[in-house]
Amino acid sequence: MSESRAVPPLLSRMVAIGAAAAALLMPSSLTGPASAAPDAPAGSGAAAEPGYYLVTSADRQPAVLAHALERTGFDVLEGPMDHGVPVLADPAAVARLQQRGLSVQYTGPLYQPVSRSTRADTNTYYGGYHTTAGHEAHNTQVSTAHPDLVKLYTIGQSWLKTQGRGGHDIQALCITKIQQGDCELTNTGRKPKFTVMSQMHARELATGELSYRWIDHLVNNYGTNTDVTALMNSTELWVIPIANPDGVDIVASNSTRPVAQRKNAHDNGCTGTGRGVDLNRNSSYHWDVNQGTKCDETYPGTGAASEPETRGIQNFLATIYRDTKPAADFSAASKSTTGAFLTVHSYSQLDIYPYGWTNQLAPNNNDLKAIADAMARANHYDVVHGDGGLNYFAPGATDDWIYGQLGVPGYTIEVGPSSGSCGGFFPVYSCVNSFWQLNLPAYLAAAKAAAAPYPTGR
Numbered sequence: 001m002s003e004s005r006a007v008p009p010l011l012s013r014m015v016a017i018g019a020a021a022a023a024l025l026m027p028s029s030l031t032g033p034a035s036a037a038p039d040a041p042a043g044s045g046a047a048a049e050p051g052y053y054l055v056t057s058a059d060r061q062p063a064v065l066a067h068a069l070e071r072t073g074f075d076v077l078e079g080p081m082d083h084g085v086p087v088l089a090d091p092a093a094v095a096r097l098q099q100r101g102l103s104v105q106y107t108g109p110l111y112q113p114v115s116r117s118t119r120a121d122t123n124t125y126y127g128g129y130h131t132t133a134g135h136e137a138h139n140t141q142v143s144t145a146h147p148d149l150v151k152l153y154t155i156g157q158s159w160l161k162t163q164g165r166g167g168h169d170i171q172a173l174c175i176t177k178i179q180q181g182d183c184e185l186t187n188t189g190r191k192p193k194f195t196v197m198s199q200m201h202a203r204e205l206a207t208g209e210l211s212y213r214w215i216d217h218l219v220n221n222y223g224t225n226t227d228v229t230a231l232m233n234s235t236e237l238w239v240i241p242i243a244n245p246d247g248v249d250i251v252a253s254n255s256t257r258p259v260a261q262r263k264n265a266h267d268n269g270c271t272g273t274g275r276g277v278d279l280n281r282n283s284s285y286h287w288d289v290n291q292g293t294k295c296d297e298t299y300p301g302t303g304a305a306s307e308p309e310t311r312g313i314q315n316f317l318a319t320i321y322r323d324t325k326p327a328a329d330f331s332a333a334s335k336s337t338t339g340a341f342l343t344v345h346s347y348s349q350l351d352i353y354p355y356g357w358t359n360q361l362a363p364n365n366n367d368l369k370a371i372a373d374a375m376a377r378a379n380h381y382d383v384v385h386g387d388g389g390l391n392y393f394a395p396g397a398t399d400d401w402i403y404g405q406l407g408v409p410g411y412t413i414e415v416g417p418s419s420g421s422c423g424g425f426f427p428v429y430s431c432v433n434s435f436w437q438l439n440l441p442a443y444l445a446a447a448k449a450a451a452a453p454y455p456t457g458r
């Protein structure tokens with residue numbers, strides 16, 4: 001059963017958000033069409049653009065309504081449903097919702113104003129966010145400049161690359177003070193490993209930028225910053241900055257109005273952002289066929305690990321981490337487990353720990369939660385597991401896979417608020433500064449835990 005504490009923190013967070021942000025959370029149009037959106041920035045043309053809405057029904061509970069909307073192709077978002085089902089919709093989708101007799105309430109624009117003077121190049125878009133090519137150039141640059149601290153690997157291929165249609169390799173960096181035997185693709189190295197992965201959901205723009213800054217923070221502060229030096233002397237810090245490079249290419253294909261592509265680019269006959277497979281529902285642990293049909297945002301694919309991105313990432317993680325957990329879901333991982341894993345998503349300001357496929361407590365629950373609590377002391381996000389009080393589960397997600405399959409503690413951070421200019425999928429680029437200040441210490445807390453994540457064994 002759900003822990004009762006899962007709901008109150010969300011409510012308390014909403015209360016604590018502050019008057020300005022809370023005002024944005026409140027419905028500003030009771031039943032109005034998108035063209036009536038009064039919060040649309042003047043002159044931005046936002047009325048004709050997609051935005052965030054809360055959808056309610058006179059006779060259906062939000063969870064039931066969310067399920068029905070998801071089944072019929074609406075982009076239902078993962079967030080609190082206290083005031084209705086959060087949906088990302090363009091004017092056509094809003095019209096379809098209204099035709100069903102549903103109440104549709106506008107809460108804010110998808111896009112923030114982007115300075116027209118910001119020069120678009122092949123490495124950045126939308127005010128400074130890095131494209132896949134920008135990340136690749138950065139990965140090459142830091143590994144070339146710091147051969148004593150960084151090794152760059154290819155760990156898999158994107159779907160388009162496997163089809164011979166362009167695409168990308170999936171890259172991973174290992175960052176540490178490299179001694180003999182460090183940063184090899186084996187699970188026998190002497191240092192514990194902490195892995196950060198980002199932008200598996202391509203439209204979650206801020207997450208890739210946090211990896212970019214994490215990489216720079218490590219390589220630029222070794223030998224001068226005490227915390228960073230100690231960490232790099234003791235731990236292998238792996239980073240997969242772009243887990244879904246084809247998806248990020250789609251997102252960045254419009255440099256001022258990013259495309260809201262969540263899934264990979266697997267061509268399955270669906271139009272627009274319906275194309276693709278949700279890589280965070282495609283893992284081989286509790287893969288669930290019922291997560292959605294092929295055009296849905298949570299479509300899990302034709303089978304467990306059907307996607308090359310998933311296989312590359314799973315194979316990589318299974319290569320560098322020891323398996324310390326019996327296969328049974330509720331058999332505990334060994335107290336001698338080392339390592340930790342963090343997959344970064346946006347948004348909702350949550351620190352999420354296993355399991356995400358069930359509300360039953362994981363066998364290492366006390367130790368798993370202790371690390372999430374340490375992260376939360378840094379970023380002040382709510383700590384949740386299971387359905388997080390939100391009435392949706394995430395079977396087939398990477399964090400569950402690495403814990404359930406290998407015994408390595410796996411976490412998700414949902415970066416950023418749900419409203420305001422730093423809210424949603426496409427925050428103003430300068431918001432990355434505040435996200436970084438808030439989450440760097442959370443990353444450090446998780447990284448430090450990699451040495452001995454299960455001290456109590458419970």
Ligand SMILES: [Zn+2]
Binds near residue numbers: 346
């Ligand atoms: Zn996500």
